[in-house]
Amino acid sequence: MGPLAVTQLLALISLTVALDNGLLKTPPMGWMAWERFRCDIACKDDPKNCISEGLFRDMADRLSEDGWKELGYEYVIIDDCWMSRLRDKQGRLQPEPSRFPGGIAQLAKYIHDRGLKLGIYADMGTHTCMGYPGTTLDKIDIDAQTFASWGVDYLKFDGCSSNAVEQMLGYPLMSKALNATGRPMAYSCSWPVYVGGLPPNVNYTFLGDICHLWRNYYDIQDSWDSVLSIVEWFSNNQDDLQPAAGPGQWNDPDMLIIGNFGLSVDQARSQMALWAIMAAPLIMSNDLRNLDNSARTILQNKMAIAINQDPMGIQGRRLLQEKSHVEVYWRPLSQSASALVFLSRRTDMPYLYHSSLGKLSYDAGNYEAYDVFTGATVTGLNATTEFTFSINPSGVVMWYVYPKKASKQTKMLRKTSKLTWQKTVPRHRIAL
Numbered sequence: 001m002g003p004l005a006v007t008q009l010l011a012l013i014s015l016t017v018a019l020d021n022g023l024l025k026t027p028p029m030g031w032m033a034w035e036r037f038r039c040d041i042a043c044k045d046d047p048k049n050c051i052s053e054g055l056f057r058d059m060a061d062r063l064s065e066d067g068w069k070e071l072g073y074e075y076v077i078i079d080d081c082w083m084s085r086l087r088d089k090q091g092r093l094q095p096e097p098s099r100f101p102g103g104i105a106q107l108a109k110y111i112h113d114r115g116l117k118l119g120i121y122a123d124m125g126t127h128t129c130m131g132y133p134g135t136t137l138d139k140i141d142i143d144a145q146t147f148a149s150w151g152v153d154y155l156k157f158d159g160c161s162s163n164a165v166e167q168m169l170g171y172p173l174m175s176k177a178l179n180a181t182g183r184p185m186a187y188s189c190s191w192p193v194y195v196g197g198l199p200p201n202v203n204y205t206f207l208g209d210i211c212h213l214w215r216n217y218y219d220i221q222d223s224w225d226s227v228l229s230i231v232e233w234f235s236n237n238q239d240d241l242q243p244a245a246g247p248g249q250w251n252d253p254d255m256l257i258i259g260n261f262g263l264s265v266d267q268a269r270s271q272m273a274l275w276a277i278m279a280a281p282l283i284m285s286n287d288l289r290n291l292d293n294s295a296r297t298i299l300q301n302k303m304a305i306a307i308n309q310d311p312m313g314i315q316g317r318r319l320l321q322e323k324s325h326v327e328v329y330w331r332p333l334s335q336s337a338s339a340l341v342f343l344s345r346r347t348d349m350p351y352l353y354h355s356s357l358g359k360l361s362y363d364a365g366n367y368e369a370y371d372v373f374t375g376a377t378v379t380g381l382n383a384t385t386e387f388t389f390s391i392n393p394s395g396v397v398m399w400y401v402y403p404k405k406a407s408k409q410t411k412m413l414r415k416t417s418k419l420t421w422q423k424t425v426p427r428h429r430i431a432l
Ligand SMILES: *[C@@H]1O[C@H](CO)[C@@H](O)[C@H](O)[C@H]1NC(C)=O
Pocket: 018, 019, 020, 021, 022, 178, 179, 180, 181, 182, 183, 184, 185
């Protein structure tokens, strides 16, 4: 279907939609079930890990007790496989009673009582990706109302089992329906990924009007290859994607897999750094009950989080791809600061990288840099100062760069970050 037909169809449903309800002025942070727990419904054999109310209560406990909530990780998000195979007599979605005996409203209360927010999953189409009841066009209003009545704060709306026309109608209609409930809910649209992720099939201006965030590309898997393929696609298409992001509207390269099985410590830092540059949602999918100290330290890095959550909300870009296979990423931040990530895509040994801020298009002036993962401060920088550092294979060096005459607020932020780095004492050890 071409863009012309799209416009004609949209005209038919008289759209005055804008889901501008003030939510997600910075990218959402939290935890989501899918990448780590998938569609594990084998509660008899695997009671601690199956998709059930106990799993979400456990994660809410961890978020609220282990220092995550204070850092901004606030959404607990249910993905596919929470539903009963059948709608109830009134046509409403209902949770599978054996796995969610208390119901979703009670789970929402549990989560809200801990100062957190609840996200839920539905699918624009006849069935969810795992075959549970989908939300067809005629069910959009009732499903939005059901979620609001339960106290849901965030909806991930997937797109399996629907065609392009249904999606074109359904995603804006759900935006309208969520708004009409009167309950402010964040709205995550999987629409772009089902139509190739790029213009002209995707109109990012329109998407920004109706959704708070959207999945542009394929699901992340637990591997460095997967992380790299996502970063590569986002960077190759940054001219289309980067301008689409801003306060209340975010590209979503998918979940943080830090703390699982697929990434080394260097690769975990790389994911955190690149997600911060991309202004990506920081939604972890891992087992917070069972996280090693290095993963915890990376995910709780205050400076990486502050860069991700910068109030200007400008997504960063890949600046350079060097012949050495070092790539440089850059994001402008408030208070004339910026973030730089130097990623080594080499596979041999730590690489000595030489550059200067001038080579990275910085203006003349005096700067300092805070090394996000070591806590070191680099002083005496100007645009021509040559610097050299070592980058591990598939690792990063990440700098927060600021003009030497930093404002009080910037100084405070740096102070806090440094403090955290030095006294990161994890409260939970690995239970093997
Ligand atoms: C509904 O949309 C209007 C217009 O954008 C906005 O002012 C309002 O906050 C929205 N309400 C909810 C509950 O989303």
